Amino acid sequence: MVFATRDEADSALYEKRIDLSQATCPNREQRANGINIFYGKASDLIEKARSGCLQNHERGFAQSSGCSLNFYLSVRIGTIRDAATIFHAPVGCSSSALGYRELFRGVPVELGRPAEYDLHWMTTNLREKDVVYGAGDKLKKAIYEAQERYNPKAIFILTSCTTGIIGEDIEGAVADVQPHIDARLVPIHCEGVRSRIVQTGYDAFWHAVLKYLVKKPEKKQTDLVNVASMLSYTWQDRLEIQRLLGKIGLRANLIPEFATVEQFQQLSEAAVTAPLCPTYTDYLSRGLEQEYGVPYFLYPSPMGITNTDEWLRQIGKYTGKSDEVEALIEEEHRIWMPKMQAIRSEFDRIAAEKGSKVSVLGSLGQGRLLAQMPFFDELGLVSPAAMSQDYDNLILEELEEVVSRVGDFDLLVNTFQAAEQSHITTKLDPDLTLTCPFQGGAYKRIKGATRIHALRGDPHPWSAQSGYTGAVAYGNFLLQALKSRSFQKTLKEKTKDSYRDWWFKQSNPLYYMKRVV
C-alpha cells in the first residue's frame, strides 16, 4: 500500500469514526490492524505497520491468555454502583467475577472505598438445552428478575462464546424488554471468540456505554475531567489523580470501577477526557468528541515527572486553568524532584559500579509501553527490550515518537505467553525484569524480578505509579527490587524451571509461530 499524502496513510491505519448505529464496535483487528505476535526491533514493527505489511500469525502452541469477556471486563463492570450485570453464558464464564473480594477488599474504607459494595451479578447459566433451543427467553426472564431484585439504574448484559456461536439475538431481547422496565439495558458484545486482541472487549464496553448510557449534556460541567482507568492502576493512583486535580479546582470523573451509573451518563458534560492508557480510552474519547463535542487528548499518560507535567498542562489547556497548572507543577516539583534525584543518583551509582546502565525488561500493555519507556529514561535506566501484550495502529505515531526519544529497542508482542516471555528474559538477561502479576512470571533467575504493576485493590502507597507520588514510589520500588534478591535466590535454588533447557536454546521466542506464506 502506498499513499499519496500522510493524511491518506493515517486514515487507512485505523478507523477514526465511531458508528453508534451498529450493535457493537469493530474488533481491533479490523479497526486498527491489531496483532499479538511479533518479535524484532520496534523500528521494524513501525516500518511494517506503516507500509501495511504487518500481519498476525497463528501460534502452533499457545498458552492461555485472556478473552474479551473475562480479561477484567467481568470483574470491573460488577463494581459499578447501582447497576446489575447479567452474564449471558454458561456458569463458568462468570467465575472470574468471584474475585471481587480478593481484588478490592484490601482497600480500607477510609481511603474511599464504598463500605457497601454488594455486587449484583447474575448468570443465565446456559445449559445444553439452551444451546440447542436458543436462550432468548431465558435472558428476558433474567432481566426481569434482576430488575425485581436490585432495582438498578442500569443492567449490563455480557455475551459469551456460546451465545456468539449459536447466534443469539441480544438486541431483540433488549428491544422486547426495555419498554417494560425502568433500568437501562446495556448489551455488551464481548464474546471470547470475537477477537484475538483482548482490548476489543474494552472497545465493546465503551461502545455500549456511548450508545446506551451517555446522555445528551444538559449543561457543561467545566470542572469535570473524565478519567478512565485500567485495573492495573492502583487505589493510590486514583487518589493521586483526585489530589492533583483537586488542587486546581477540578473534579475527576473516575470510571468504571466504583463509578455510579450517573457518572457514566454525565460523561458528555465534562470539559475534557484525559487518558491513563491511550488505547484503552481511545474509543470512548473519540465517541464523546464525535457525539457530544467533548475534547480529548491521548498522550501522554501521567507516568513519570515529565509526562505528568505535560498531562496536567493538557488538562489545563482544556479547562482554562493553565496558570493554576503551572503553579501546581512548580509546587509539586519542589517536593518531589529532590526525591526523584535521590533515586536517580542511586541508579547512576549502581550503573557506575557495574559499568553500564541498569537494564530493565518490562512486560506491558500498549499504553504502558509508551509511557514507561520515557519514564525509565528519566530514572537513568535503559530498556533494551520491551514486551507488549498486543499492538495495533492506534499507537503507531506515538511509538515512533518514543523510538526517536529513547532509541530503538527489541519488542516482543504477545498476550500472556509465559513460555515466550521466560525465553526472552533468559536470553536478554536484564538486571531487572518486570512481569505482569498474572502472566506466570515466576522466573528462575538471580537478578532482579518484580511486578510491573499492581492492581486496583492494592492500597499501599508504594504501589502507586501515576502522577508525582507515583513516579517517586515506583522509582523507589524498582530500586528496592533491584537490590533485594533473596526471593529470587530462594526460588531459583528450591524450585525447578517449568521449561526445558532445549527451549531456552532456541534462537527465537516465537519458535511456534506458524508463518503464513
Next chain:
Amino acid sequence: MTKMRSVAIYGKGGIGKSTTTSNLSAALADMGKRVIQIGCDPKSDSTNNLRGGRSIPTVLDAIRSGKPVELDDIVYEGFGGVLCIEAGGPEPGVGCAGRGIIAAIELLRQKKVFEEYKPDVVLYDVLGDVVCGGFSVPIREGVAEQVYTVTSADFMAIYAANNLFKGIQKYANSGGALFSGIIANSVTLPVQREIIDDFASRTGTTIAEYVPRSDTITRSELLGQTAIEYDPDSTQAEVYRSLARTLLKNEERYVPKPLEAAELKVWAESWSDRLLTKKNDARSTSGSRNIASTST
C-alpha cells in the same frame, strides 16, 4: 462388521431421503427384519410416513421436559413393526441444531437403545447439508458404519453429495463410517442416469440403486404411508425391496474421492454444455422435447 447393520443416509433437503429411508425401512420390515429408523433432521418428519402421517415426540423434547427419559417416551412403533425415533431440534432461527443432534445421539447411547431392542438394521436419516460438526456425528466412530447418499441429477444435490464425501474422508482415519453407495433418486430419463453414473465414476463411488419418480409415492405420501404399505405390489415398492436386498448384502465400505470445488464446477459445466447441445439438436429435429430439469 457387526451383525447389526447401522447405516446413515444423507441427502440434500427435499431430495427424497426421508421418503427413501422410510420406504427402505418398510421394505426391510416386510422381509422380516427388525428395523430402527432414527430421524436426524430438526424438522423431525422422517418417520411420518411409517405412522400414517403423524409425527412423534422427539428425543430433545423428552430431554427438555426435565423428567428422566424413558424409552417409551422416544421409541414408537410404526408400520411393519419399524421402531421410529426422531432426534428433534430447535425451531427455525434460533439455537443450534447441530448441538441438538449430538445431544440426542448421546442419549440414545446412554439409554442403550440398541441393546434393548436388538435390531437387525438401524437407519439414520440425516440432513444432507453437513453444515457443522453436529450433523457429522452419525458418521463418526461408533455410530453408523456405512453411509449412503440420496441424490438426483440436479447439480445442487450432487454438490451436497460431494460435500458429504469430504466429510467422510475427514473421519475415515479415525474409525468413521465409510461410504457404500449412491441412491440415485428421481431418475426417470436416461440422461439423468448418465449424469449420476459419471459423477460416481469421477468420485470412485458405486450406485446402490436407481429410483424413478413415481405417482405411487405421491399418492402414498398423501396418506402418510410408504409405497410398501399403500401398494405393496407396485413397481415402485419392488424398487425399494431391491434396494433393501442390496443394503443387506452390501459389504463394501470405501473412502470416496470428492472433487475439488473448481473441478466440480468444470464437471457441471461440461454436462450443461452437453445437455444444451442435445436440446438444440432435439429442437432442430423434432418439436419441443422436454429434457428433464437439469438445473445448474
Next chain:
Amino acid sequence: MTDSKAEEAYGPGKVPEPSAIEAPRFSCALGGALGTAVGIYGVVPILHSGAGCGIGQLFGQLYAGGQNAGGPQGGPAPPALPWWSTMWYSEVRRSSGT
C-alpha cells in the same frame, strides 16, 4: 414477591419462573476438570477452548479462592488451542483438527 413489570409484559399469573443464577460460587464442567488437573503435580492440562477459559478459571477458582496462583503448570500456563480468529465463523465451521 410481585413481578409487576414482568406481569405487565407476560400477563398476570403467566410470568414464567426465572432460571438464572445469582452470583454462583461454582464454575462449569471445564472449570472442575481444569482445577483438578492443575492440582496434580506433573500434569499439564491442554484446553480445547477459547482463549479466556484458562485465565477465567484462574481468576475465579484460584485467585478468588484466597489469592492462590496456578503454580508453574497452572494458571495462564496451560496451553489453549489457538483461539479463534477474527474470521471466527469460518474457524468454528472448520473442525479444529490441529
